[in-house]
């Protein structure tokens with residue numbers, strides 16, 4: 001039976017474990033370029049043992065960014081910067097994935113710490129957004145948006161393909177389409193945002209046409225060994241929105257167009273959603289497992305899987321990949337920590353030898369290396385005891401109760 005630390009193969013790519021750093025926008029790019037920050041941010045997670053490492057949604061056009069500080073692959077000059085990150089991730093034993101996307105009506109925003117709201121087209125950091133229909137998101141994204149013409153939709157598909165070509169050149173070995181979180185793909189799928197009456201709106205088949213055509217365009221330019229996956233806003237968590245029944249049918253259609261895996265997330269197409277599952281541990285797991293069962297496709301999921309026992313349980317119940325967002329920010333070595341918590345036989349083998357050899361072999365006081373003992377293990381410290389004149393031998397450091405896997 002698979003567990004969190006068993007390898008996972010999709011197409012011609014094998015991950016060393018099931019742990020993914022989920023895409024997270026960092027608002028650190030200038031003109032869409034990667035820089036030293038991204039090299040550090042992504043390289044550190046690969047060195048910390050993550051099997052698959054995403055940067056953020058990488059925009060396929062300038063107006064597909066969330067803010068002017070977001071990453072892009074809409075210009076050949078952006079390739080070199082992202083290649084620096086993929087070279088380092090590979091050298092650290094990880095695989096680099098790219099999430100290609102377009103924010104649609106949620107673009108023209110400022111960074112979260114500046115309020116996260118949308119700014120008007122005449123603001124120095126703003127632009128007029130495009131969407132399936134001329135319906136603004138609302139709340140703090142109130143500005144008018146323009147409906148994409150069919151010709152413009154074809155242009156978005158070409159932009160997806162062009163960005164995919166650049167992504168391969170930049171060293172990415174895994175391509176995910178961002179069809180979630182209220183961005184362009186999510187809003188084509190959702191009846192809340194998509195009010196079109198042409199071939200891209202109305203019936204479920206029409207609302208998924210944008211996605212299947214984009215998949216066709218990208219698959220046509222990708223080498224066969226590279227997996228093509230997508231993150232779906234599967235459930236709008238709103239009575240008028242997209243439902244899980246529709247999501248299952250949509251993933252089945254996308255599978256016919258070359259989709260290799262689905263990451264199941266929420267729609268975020270309205271500020272009025274019932275966000276209850278987003279606050280629950282493993283709140284989206286059952287939805288993802290349903291897609292796997294009914295469509296017969298590997299699935300991943302994020303949302304509150306950062307407790308190691310929960311992540312492990314999710315994989316044992318059939319989840320193929322565990323996507324971690326905030327836990328990856330909080331702890332770049334989350335996989336090593338989880339391995340120790342779960343009694344992995346050799347957690348320090350997950351980090352590069354430059355770290356791992358010392359962590360396994362250095363003679364010293366093992367708990368003082370800065371990695372806490374697994375919860376519930378380790379001796380209590382007696383602060384009143386006289387200091388010891390010699391340090392006990394602490395050679396190979398295995399967690400209590402470690403068992404071979």
Ligand SMILES: Cc1cc2nc3c(=O)[nH]c(=O)nc-3n(C[C@H](O)[C@H](O)[C@H](O)COP(=O)(O)O)c2cc1C
Nearest residue numbers: 022023024025056057302303304305324325326327
């Ligand atoms: C700072 C930040 C930025 C994010 N940016 C993206 C993004 O670019 N694309 C995406 O699909 N999800 C994005 N997310 C959502 C995460 O990928 C993840 O789904 C979410 O944080 C839930 O997982 P968690 O409970 O492990 O944090 C972002 C989350 C955070 C915290």
